[in-house]
Amino acid sequence: MSSPQAARARGKEGSKKRATTPNPDGSAAMTNGNADIDLDALKEKSKDVVTRQWDYKLAFAVITGLAFLTRFWGISHPDQVVFDEVHFGKFASYYLQRTYFFDVHPPFGKLLFAFAGWLVGYDGSFLFENIGDSYITNKVPYVAYRSMPALMGSLTVSTTFWIMWESGYSLPACIVSAALVLFDNAHVGQTRLILLDATLVLFMALSVLSYIRFYKLRHEPFGRKWWKWLLITGVSMSCVISTKYVGAFTFFSIGVPVVIDLWDLLDVKRRQPLSMPGFGMHLGARVLGLIVVPFLMYLFWFQVHFAILSRSGPGDDFMTPEFQETLSDNLMTQQAVNIDYFDSISMRHKETKVFLHSHADRYPLRYEDGRISSQGQQVTGYPHNDTNNLWQVMPSKALEGAGHRVKNGDLVRFRHLVTDTWLLSHDVASPSMPTNQEFSTVAKGDANGKRYNDTLFELRIENGKAGQDFKTKASHFKLVHFPTKVAMWTHPTIPPLPEWGYKQAEINGNKNILQTSNLWYAEDIQGIPADSPRLVKEERKIKSMPFLKKYVELQRAMFFHNNALTSSHPYASHPVQWPFLLRGVSFWTENDTRQQIYFLGNPVGWWFASSILAVFAGILLADQVSVRRGVDALDSRTRSRLYNSTGFFFLIWAAHYLPFYIMGRQLFLHHYLPAHLASALVAGALVEFIFNVEPNELADFTEQQIQDGRKGTSKTQSTRRRPIRERIAGQSLLVTWAASGVILAVLVWSFLYFAPLTYGNPGLDVAQVNARKWLNYDLHFAK
Structure with missing residues (x-):
């Protein structure tokens, strides 16, 4: 066992060898000229990693196929209106009828549903009035509507795997993270219905992925790919906040590493320090790509919203008379005296x-x-x-x-x-x-x-x-x-x-x-006398109103009514209950067949991911205490990945979860889905850390880093050490695969066990229902 002094010496030596800056992908960026890199060995390693990517591609294809299978299987059941489909299906019909309505959420997600209805030629005649109304009787193309969120839910699983892959994690870590979303009953259940959360979660995940891709190009600024991924990041974030206003949490999640990155670029001690005009270009590019473009796109969806909804409808009462006068067939303007x-x-x-x-x-x-x-x-x-x-x-x-x-x-x-x-x-x-x-x-x-x-x-x-x-x-x-x-x-x-x-x-x-x-x-x-001249109606012309004025008025109404959603609901829940999956939401029941859809996550997956969050916090605390006591147990590369990459995922979880504690409006379990995805990323990363498996190092070094590095270790020395590293990594990998296999097996079993509540089929008898009331879930047909 080495002494604390020796550990400190090794830590100092490691810090001299590589100076790093925090990276969302966990890689160690060179910031000075002191890094000792064997260029030939690194190039050889990079080629080898590229040739080994077939296993990632195969896993990606299998996971994507399973995602489509779990989301689309039996999507036509039930053929009735389920839970909040009464709202978002109705809004799609209003779009197709061009009838003005009011909702507290921005228009992007609802426009996608209307687009799905338009593609199949639906006229929007059904208004989704009541839970349980028949789609078949009313000739509603509900499978087309439901296919939109099912497609997005499937792609969310693929994106989760891709995030871990791009961040340089091992294949077992990627599979564990993706499986926690793939075999989660809540993600499956929420993305098979006409609801907004599939859109929200997908674009939240795409925002994280595209920012990681952008950050990995930090040594090639202002190139075509650099601009492409910067703009994709901004567009993805805009789609999140254009679906629900909780998308602001995604802006915060990405904004924190962006600010840290800019602060690092401002450092004059960098190997190639930037001039102030150069720093201004970086700052301006990020403001353009992550603020200006998203905001303009956000406004664009409202412009589409106003352009489509040209007729008077149930949303008139929420707007001012001036706004209502811009709508055709408006009763207010016709009946005003x-x-x-x-x-x-x-x-x-x-x-x-x-x-x-x-x-x-x-x-x-x-x-x-x-x-x-x-x-x-x-x-x-x-x-x-x-x-x-x-x-x-x-x-x-x-x-x-x-x-x-x-x-x-x-x-x-x-x-x-x-x-x-x-x-x-x-x-x-x-x-x-x-x-x-x-x-x-x-x-x-x-x-x-x-x-x-x-x-x-x-x-x-x-x-x-x-x-x-x-x-x-x-x-x-x-x-x-x-x-x-x-x-x-x-x-x-x-x-x-x-x-x-x-x-x-x-x-x-x-x-x-x-x-x-x-x-x-x-x-x-x-x-008032019937013959009063005041009752004589003149033909009124539809008036116009500046877009920004209409937008500001609608924003004020949306924020007010969103904050006013404080009434009680039998299935509302508190944020403290979500990570532990203490209760769900009843979506739909049918007494004759004893079938029910109960919105509930995979208990094993949620408890595992929540436990990992606590483990991660404990590891950070233990590491900080150890370092302060002179015991440096982690090498610089492992610590960089732990703090920067896993820490980035943990930040995403906290940003999408903790703000709900200060909200006064109605809250439900589905509000935790973005945070749950982030916890799945943390879980995969911790699996790799705990078993110390050799990660996918292709993501750690770009071609520019290889070209900029300086040779400090001979090829002979590198070749001599490689078999030892590979043998240790191989043993860790076997253990990791075994642990991942156990996790996957339990996840799949729990998913299938609760699947009748997710798919609403088959119906369960009293004993089967009671057997699934693990935490006294308020399931139907328990008697």
């Missing part, structure tokens, strides 16, 4: 759709927390149409005659018709929010006397021009209390009023008047 003073109107909140409502009941003297109220008449939000929703629009100053239009910027008052009281707000805390003002009504005498100012409201039409007419449906407005400058407001997150408020929504005054959640619109006018 100018509002005059003294009209009786009903008003609805844009987001919650509750009516502004009042009734004779009053606020209690004291609330549950001890605060005192005004005991004024209650003003609430009521979801149903009712006579108590009617308010008469009154001018702030006396007007003679009728026919005076209400306009943007006017000071107005509102009289509640049923109780003959007047709307007001004042400096009294609202029932549930002490920071917001109470809305109430006051009797006519006080309203026209000492409380007059409290009944004044400024009507602000959103994006309206000065003097613009106030109309039903077409004018989204904010009602701002004139004396105190608070906006009439409610929100879905506010708890409903207690029993004294009949569980209705609370209406209060919001001090932040810029929030879009302050918007209301007039639903209709009560009692």
Whole structure:
């Protein structure tokens, strides 16, 4: 056993022989002229490695074939709508019908489904209304729809193998990583249905692969291949974030090594230091390829989205009247009526759709927390149409005659018709929010006397021009209390009023008047004469709106409603449950045949990959402690691969997993799929590290490195040492193959055991269902 001093000496000697920079592929890049490389031996080794690549190619072909088999087998079953196919199949139909809809996800993934439907000549007549609806009865080409994600899921397995191959790992390591995705029930189940995750995971994997290919060309900058892989990286990342906004995690995963690489290029102590203009070229190229091009492509998909969806549809209500006027057949523009003073109107909140409502009941003297109220008449939000929703629009100053239009910027008052009281707000805390003002009504005498100012409201039409007419449906407005400058407001997150408020929504005054959640619109006018000239409809022309303005408006709506997805769901789960596969999601059931599709990963694969993540963290900690105690147990090349390549994979896992802990929206097991793929990469890399197998070294050296190296070890010495290295590597390889074989066997067994839940076929009896409830999974037909 060597002494700590000897180990330190060997470590120092190793550091002199090769200075490295962190590389995603784990290779050791030469950064000075001190590297001792036997050029003849290295060239001979490179040729030998190239001739040995047939085994990788064969494994790649077999794994790809198995991926297609597992994803496409029985894809026509069930011939019914399954789980979230009700959403994404419906969106594809809306695209084919050119009908405007709203969704919280960007359009790229949904456009692919529409493209699949268009290829087979489908007209989009089926709207996927309910889980369990028959595809056969409604003549839906659902196999064509499902084939799109199945194709992507199959290619994801191939890409996983390719990532490990390009990173220079041994064949067993490549197979283990690919098999963890290939034989994973969650990846198979999610990529056989009309869902977005197959697109998301594939392009996330392609982003990693293309960046590794780009980084391996670092010694040949600005060449054709260098630019090609840089741009492919950017395009792949753009496709990720154009599918779901969690694609931002992929940008972070790639962005960290890019920043480290640029920081290294800035180092003046490099063997060939860059000038500042040269560094600027590198920086500019990466900004162009990884930021500008992805963003322009991201915008392009929204342009396609707007160009296709030209007709009015169910998404109209989420957009402003200005946006809706760009759509043909829009009911809002067809039914809009100018509002005059003294009209009786009903008003609805844009987001919650509750009516502004009042009734004779009053606020209690004291609330549950001890605060005192005004005991004024209650003003609430009521979801149903009712006579108590009617308010008469009154001018702030006396007007003679009728026919005076209400306009943007006017000071107005509102009289509640049923109780003959007047709307007001004042400096009294609202029932549930002490920071917001109470809305109430006051009797006519006080309203026209000492409380007059409290009944004044400024009507602000959103994006309206000065003097613009106030109309039903077409004018989204904010009602701002004139004396105190608070906006009439409610929100879905506010708890409903207690029993004294009949569980209705609370209406209060919001001090932040810029929030879009302050918007209301007039639903209709009560009692307008049938022969009123205001009801005469003129032929309206479809208006245009700048693309960027439409894009910004849609982005704001998407982010708001995505964050508002906070309601409970019976199959929602927490991030802490995902790595341990503590629960899944029921996708589909059929009582007669006892068949079910239950979204669940391969338990053995998930537990193995999660354990490896913990092992990796422990290895890094142990290595750091050892080095600080003077024991250098790892050679420089192994440490470089461990920290830079495996560490890069670990970063991808953390970036795609940890941010979910700070999210407040609904979360499900499928959100872990990108992180699971990254954990599979870490697992394959650790298999190689633990058994110390000789890796595929072709990825470690480029032709440029060979040409730039300097001969320091004689060919005779290299030839003399090679048999010893090969014998040790051969023994390690046998052990690694044996361990990998055991892992594969258990993976395949577990995959097949849970396959009836993944494919929905065959149906299981009670005993078979209960036998698969390993962690008390909430499976159906367990009784």
